[in-house]
Amino acid sequence: MATQEDPTPWSVTSGNLSSGETIESLLYGRGYFSELGAVRRKPARADAPSTLSKSCSDKLALKQCISVLSGLASLLISPQDAYIHSLILPASQHSTVACDRAFGPTGRMKAVAGRKWDGGYGFRPFSIKATDREFKYSRRSAMPNERLTTSNISVVWTPSIQETLIGGVLQGRKQFDPRGASQICRGQMWRMVVDILALCGLVGPERMTVGCRYGDAKEELGALKERRRVKGEVTTEALSGWTRNDGDDGFQLEDH
Template identity: 45%
Template sequence: MSPKADAIAEAVLSCFDQLPVKRKPAIRDNGLHEWVPLSGIVAEKAGKFECLALATGMKCLPATKMASANGAVLHDWHAEILAIRAFNRYLLDEIINSNDSILLPRNKASSNPGERSTQAYVVDPAVKLHMYCSEAPCGDASMELTMGAQDDETSWDLPQDQPHDLPGRAYFSRLGIVRRKPARNDAPVTLSKSCSDKMSLKQFTSLLSSATEVVISPENAYIDTVVLPESQFSDVACQRAFSATGRLSALENRMWDTSHTFQPFTIATTTREFQYSKRSVSSRAAKISASNLAAVWTRAGLEESTINGIIQGRKLGTSKSASETSRRLMWAAAERAMRTLAPEDELHQELFSRDYESFKSNPVLDVRRRVKGDVWRLALTGWLRNEGDTSFSLEL
């Protein structure tokens, strides 16, 4: 608990409070009170804290639906991951709208003659980026909390007939491992990795996504502090999940280039509680249920709600159903952002005129791919890629 951690939490909570009722959990007709996790990205500069992006949500796309997503359906809308996607969308929108953002000063290094680089921006080194989470990230960082709430001892051991499957929230005898998103035993299988695993990886790749990294250097875009409620913090679990003293020890002090290094974040706790956390809702209602709604807000003006990975109230497959944070629209935003920087050239065509798989495999992202490969091989072993949604193209 610290004044700084409370300020980070308050920056996110106060922005959420200003959202309209339609973006928030509801009380259903049958009397059930909904709860939902909240996460947000906060910029700190000169002692001031400003929320740049936030999201709520707690579900993900079944593996069987990946092939038909066509880039227009979110794969993972757990609040932590959706908030990071929203932050990336914020950055792209700032470039597209030519905003004089303190977050994105010009990166002079990228203008060297003959340099094959598109990274015209870099995060202001005077800015620190923080992340608030209303719940412990699912996966390894929350295993002690999950075990403490467990009544059924059958979840301790891993079945011998499933040695290669990514476990979800169960199999407590195995700690420090990569896990898929937790779900009911009867829920469709997903290969979306846990928030603990994805946040661990961000300590090596930065907060930037592939779409954003083609126009912004990841150099200063790493998380400085992750803030959790006191009740959601296990020091043992967080050290194991996120630090060089835990499962990431093989990559301590690792550097791939000046922009890609192991930059572990610190964990801080807050006394602030989100009014729609499971704990808060349980304290005022006898019957509660997880919300199906996911909401996104950014300081650049984006505000939307999604259900099952698409815009609320829209039909899957229609032109207006895709979230602004979906693969397709994030890639399209990166194309528009790059077009504001320079006329279309051969590299622009390579990045945006083919399919998404070609974009992801472009040499511009070679270092990023190498970083991820090394982390998967040496630390987050057992990581299975969530494949099947890369064949779509943009209509330029």
């Protein structure tokens, strides 16, 4: 909105809503961009199916409070120093007003500004910097008759792991083949956490043993209680409208 000639928000009327929707219940994504500071879903394309996956800006805003660690990773690493320091944006797309509203302590995160929680958690706003350097394959760098599209191929590279993924599945594997799972998927990360706890001589909670569901493990681990509290307060007080994304955490930890 800040880049528009007239950035003044306009009202959402009942005529703009689909059947069964209300202004209060919407998880925006495909429109209503005048609703400033709203939690939005992605993808935002009109022909994409509805999801409860949040936009990148909403996820980044939350990570200012819960750190960049996943729930299971926080069992092994303290979140105290695992916060984003700086966010670098292309100058051509940078809007100070919009960024302050989305991430800053005077914007929608005002309700939790300065707050600290137990376990090393706190509101740690990152600084936002702009660069004149453009990504080589950004849409703004395309030639007039050239059309750039997002690839469904991704690469994972670490000193010990190299993977090529197509649509999130290992190249050469079928979509629902367990052997097609990446080493950094939730199931594999869960397995690694359990293995590390075993190597350290720590007795893992019963809910982390073979046969339990991923969602149950996250919900019933006492060590994650404070993280759940932080997330609950932030999504209630600052990121209001945040709808929990359920339904894909019923898988189990398979034995080796």
